Amino acid sequence: PVTAKPASTPVKTTTKYVNVSSGTLNMRKSGSASAKIVTELTKGTKVTVYSESKGWAKIKANNKEGYVNTTYLSTKKPVTAKPASTPVKTTTKYVNVSSGTLNMRKSGSASAAIVTELTKGTKVTVYSESNGWAKIKANNKEGYVNTTYLFTTKPSSTPVVEPTVKEIKYVNVSSGTLNVRNKPTETASIIVKLAKGVEVTVLSESNGWSNIEVYGGEGYVSSQYLSTTKPNSKDEKPEPTPPIEENTLIKFVKVNDGSNLNMRSVASTSASIVAMLANNTAVTVYSESDGWAKVSANGKTGYVSSQYLVNTAAETPGNAPGTVIKNYTEYGLTIDKMVDLQMAVNAQTDKSYQTYIREDGIILTSSTKGTVNGSGWRVRGGAGPDNWVVGSVSNNQSLTIKSKVKGSDGYYWYEVDINKTWVNASPEDVKYHLNPDNFENDPVNSFQFVKLSQSANLNAAEVNSRILSGKGILEGQAATFMTAGDKYGVNDIYLISHALLETGKGTSPLATGVMVNGKTVYNMYGIGAYDGTAVSSGAQYAYNAGWFTPEAAIIGGAEFIAKGYISTGQDTLYKMRWNPAGASTYGYATHQYATDIGWAVKQVKQIYNLYSLLDSYNLKMDIPKYK
Template sequence: GEKVTVYSISGDWAKVKAGSKTGYVHASFLTNSNPDSSADTSTPAKTTTKYVNVDKGSHLILRSKASETSSILDSLPRGEKVTVYSISGDWAKVKAGSKTGYVHASFLANSNPDSHAGTSTPVQTTTKYVNVDKGSHLVLRSKASRSGKILTSLQRGEKVTVYTASGPWVKVKARGITGYVLASYLSDADPDASTADDGNNSSEPTPDATVTKYTTADLNLRKGPSTLTSVIEVLDKGTAVKVYSEEDGWAKVEISGKIGYVSTNYLTSAAQQSNGKVTSIVKKYDLSLDELANIQMRVSPQTDTNNRYIRSDAIKLTSHTTGVVQNGSWHIRDGAGTKNHEVGETLKEGTKVTILSTVKGDDGYTWYQISYNKAWKNATKNEVKYYLNPNNFVSDPVRSLQFLKLTSTANLNATEVNQKILAGKGILAGKASAFLTAAKQNGINEIYLIAHALLETGNGTSQLANGVKYNGKTVYNMYGTGANDGNAVQNGARYAYQHGWTTPEAAIIGGAKFISSNYLGAGQDTLYKMRWNPDVAATYGYASHQYATDIGWAYKQVDEIYNLYNLLDNYNITLEVPSYQ
């Protein structure tokens, strides 16, 4: 009944002031009115009657508090009638017999689950489809709880038979297996049914099995899918994250190389409205996308994607999720079925693999999507064409930044950069003027330059960034220039000494010259051109001076750039988008 002032709610937590103290409490235990405000009046507390709905032979634990760490009061059998006083979050306050306590609300139903037992009334079922993001899977569990054993992993668009619903969970049958899934990831229609004839090449893979989403509030990035796990960092509202999977209210995401978990309640597929000015220009090339892909295939492009499939009879299972190759060597393909491309490598008998999913192939056979002990693999032409094709990214506010002209000014305000980007960034805090000067003198986009420095200095905390003694002088290095060959600190300090970088500002301005002289000075002034160098390919017919062999390199670099732009109110973006015949 204590009154608190709520400042904000993020995920399961609320920032509140209670008396003179400010801190955090579980939001599910706050209400808009005093729960005891009707005490001692003639108005009775409103209650409802529900029934325990767990699997036959199972029991529902009645606890003293709304927490799985609290003491157990009783064990309630399937079908037992309880009086429900209130439901808050995942928990319901109930009375069972003479005992009052808390149970998981998802295991309560409005009617006795066994009330029709022994009658001729058939069980009513409906057909639904798995509706998760492309590249994600829906886990089928042995019981309606995250603690339930994983029975299998269902693919997007897979048809399931739905028997009963209880809270957020539904009982379904899929692939002959009966279990429970989260109802929010089922739909009445196949999510991909309307895209079969849209003219796109449906056999092309999606990049790294991820989608981009945006935070709708300041949000904790946690080490695990639970509020009990530690916070890695707090993500600003509007931050773009790569989403690998979503399950039980949690999303596994990646941001700036960090992987963690956030609440799905605070993610959206739509980017927030931009205050900046975006200008796009088109650069035409005298070659086709297919010709450019053929040129790239000659230099062994690499990928770390898990879009790798092998026919099920090639694998002898050692568990539900692992196996070994049997009966000789087998080809791997970039899709399920013999119509898909071979990736140019085979797995020999005895090779251990991890099975990510089971799918029906276009040839009628069962195929396994696998991950095996080889981090980098030869990319297929289909995969290369996906990343080469600008049309796959130009409408995405994040991925389109691989076409950002790194030689174009963002026209930033130094005060805003200091307040919104560099605040709290160690030695880089307050250095906006130096970055803007460095960008102007060397013809580099300011956001790209700042993102580069934040990455290399660990947000302004690295040893080189904070000054290293060399030949009696303290020198600074903000971009890791020359910091190689085993002894990064000493070599980076020597380079800084040789170039007179004796102040942080000198290191920011001087280091920018090195950055501009290599790729940007050679005309490769977008991340896309740094990776693919289409100018050389179109002129000479071969691949040359490419920054990376990873086909997804440019795609992966843009999150930090987008998120820095997203912090600002005013800026300019110029995109140079390639166009092929």
């Protein structure tokens, strides 16, 4: 007799529909925002859902299988709005790119598919503009383009005369490094970063960009950061202090209540006073000699009498007792899992590491020099593929060789200097900054757990004279910060500290004003200033937000921080940086204010010192706990 085969149990599935407000929904290879995109699904697409877990759904649609974010699936098919009978108001603009073409994309995203390329001078019909993108029609095609490259007047077609003789120039940036890009536009990819004083060969110059040759390769840099003379010459003043390291010695001012400690320009009681420091102010100590200490505090550097510095702070800052209430919040993740999630999104640091490249990734030009052999090479934090990736290097890039060692994989590895300011942080450094136990009992660093939804009731005159004096565009703006904090329920001390950090103490281009479409815009908190295109993207955000005065930027930026972070639960510096609740809910790193692992630590000393000016206060802290 024939035995019937047992019937296979069918997999239970449900039917849902794609429901996105605009653009398309990415179907990915696995349940991760960093996974490869399989296809893009339009609004209303019918999908078969096999399973849902941790915010991701395994689905089948259009005969393809993959994963999508469950947020954009609904049980009912979304209704497509009927076209309005009122004609859409449009404007006419023109494409103006310094070179090459402008990509028209399928949606308002730099990762969206390219519909066509538009040449300089192309006339376009603009339907709408939002978040730096314009919905347009050109050459009988519709799509989206970056608003930075659209202007109301048609660009001149007069050819630019390029220099025929190569010219030697030098990188001259006031701080940080200069980005070399693969195209003459701030949205282009960064090839390498150049330190101040690096010699380059200028091949041509056009529309504010210089085509240069450096380290054996070519690229483009903004011409304004090149000079014909090498910086740091005799007529230039040296930097007053080395950059502040996170682990630099911290001490505290100890004077009688109501008194101040004078910070002087040089180590002498007859020297001019640079600043007056209140009792319990935290200072960074660089050196101590003959009864004087070279210190920095509140953005200023000078000398103070060592006898008025102590190693430990009072239980609370300021001249009168304060109250500290600690609350602990548990998250369903281990600290090691949090580290893994941050490593997956390349958490950044300005710390220097020993970096290594495999022997076949470099061509030796001498015993101490070499050039990168091809594209796609990365350098690691140790000699072997099991070490984390610190950063990437480009083809023909020149590297200084420090040593040669046998790696864990049997290859030889060269220790090299990649000359980059920002790199991928090591797992150990990420874990140190993630672990609340390293900061909870520190009198200064514990301020990253202070809830930022409460006002500090500052004295505007005192803050202007002690903190904002000499701080560029932020000078005298204490009352504006207080207004912003009161209006949107954000701690005014935090707003001041954040602005001082993001604007380089009130001196950065975004803070002092950038011209966009003929109007000067300001951005005090670095909002929308994405890594790699900080000035252009931050300025475009400010333009779209209408921040045409410093005051508008201070107050408008506070609204962004309040609505995007403070009022949604990310109400401490720690939670703004790491978002443990988001990581616990979705299983990946999401909605983090910064990529720098030291972002929270770099702000707390200023916040602590601002609290030192108050007569009394109550502090509420929310400290994370991991499994």
